[in-house]
Amino acid sequence: MSGELRGPLFDGLDWAARQELHAQLRPVVLAAGEVLCHAGDLSDSLYVVERGVLRVLDGARDAPLGRQRAGDVVGEVALLTREPRTATLVADMPTEVLELSRDDFLLAAVRYPVLVRVPAECPYRSELLAYCDRQVAVAHGDDPAPEPRAGGVRRGRGVREQHRRLDRRLARPGS
Numbered sequence: 001m002s003g004e005l006r007g008p009l010f011d012g013l014d015w016a017a018r019q020e021l022h023a024q025l026r027p028v029v030l031a032a033g034e035v036l037c038h039a040g041d042l043s044d045s046l047y048v049v050e051r052g053v054l055r056v057l058d059g060a061r062d063a064p065l066g067r068q069r070a071g072d073v074v075g076e077v078a079l080l081t082r083e084p085r086t087a088t089l090v091a092d093m094p095t096e097v098l099e100l101s102r103d104d105f106l107l108a109a110v111r112y113p114v115l116v117r118v119p120a121e122c123p124y125r126s127e128l129l130a131y132c133d134r135q136v137a138v139a140h141g142d143d144p145a146p147e148p149r150a151g152g153v154r155r156g157r158g159v160r161e162q163h164r165r166l167d168r169r170l171a172r173p174g175s
Contacts, residue, residue, distance in 0.1 A: 028093075
């Protein structure tokens, strides 16, 4: 795994953040003709093409739509939306991709909100923020569904503040 995380998804991450995220990647080696994912599959990962070429086929007609080459990121939209994949990806030659699971991506997004520059009008924004909120709670040992404490103070106050900060970052113009 020598590749660098490039492309719009990773813009805004400094070198240390990229290295931390890179450590979460899992290599997947494909033989020529092997399918990485099928249209209609539920997405639980995104992929960074490390070497080789992936052919992108239309999910309905298997018509060629294009190719993905070294450095390209595939599957990020389905990863965030949890919608089924819209295309089938087939290795045109021996190909290596780096897989990042949805859970690892969203945990990274808690630390590096630049990864989830989701416009306020995005229909999946609340799901993404709710997931991040739960992950922050778990990471900080807070109860994801806080219960009242004596004096009306609720556990998890730090979680709600993290959520508000993430929400403000996502709502900034240009993010």
